[in-house]
Amino acid sequence: MKYLAKDNSKCIQCGNCETVCSKTYFKEDNYEKSCIQINKEGDPEINVCNQCGECIDICPVVAIKRDKLGVVRIDKKICVGCFMCVGFCPQLSMRQHDDYIEPFKCIACGLCVKECPTGAIYIDEKSDDEARELKLDEVFRR
Structure with missing residues (x-):
């Protein structure tokens, strides 16, 4: 299972990831319309979906799926x-x-990874076992 991993210590708060995301999906440079967000106050903190799937269970109309x-x-x-x-x-x-x-939300397309000059964001994968465990958790939570 692929997801965006992050290393906050490498983030220089340049905003390239937010720009490419909002321009690609919403056709405008607006960090508020970016699926990835960078805390620009204090130490850098990259906020992006880790594909945990908690939202799947909470959706009352089953609009969210893996x-x-x-x-x-x-x-x-x-x-x-x-x-x-x-x-x-x-x-x-x-x-x-x-x-x-x-x-x-982030769909792990990887465009921000290509734009990140420091490698603070990268595509990673959970092993089949880890992914299977997440999927089993989803089944048993329902």
Whole structure:
């Protein structure tokens, strides 16, 4: 299962990751519309979805599912915009913006990885066993 891993100690708070994300998915340079967010006050802290899947269980209309690669995705055709997933995300990485009815999140596309000049963000994978364990946890939580 692929996900974005991070090394906060390498982050220089340049904002390249936020820019490429918001420009790619929302066609504008607006960090508030980026699936990845960088704390710019004090020490750098990269906030991005780790694909834990907690949001899957909380969604009342089952609009959030894990795809074949293990990435947690929101089906915008099913989502009713209740934002329960935003409120219950343990990583605080499920995003919302007043311009959009549905929440949005990182899908581990890797564009930010290519833009990061220091390697603070990188694609990593959980082993099949770790991924299987996450999926089993989802089944038993329902």
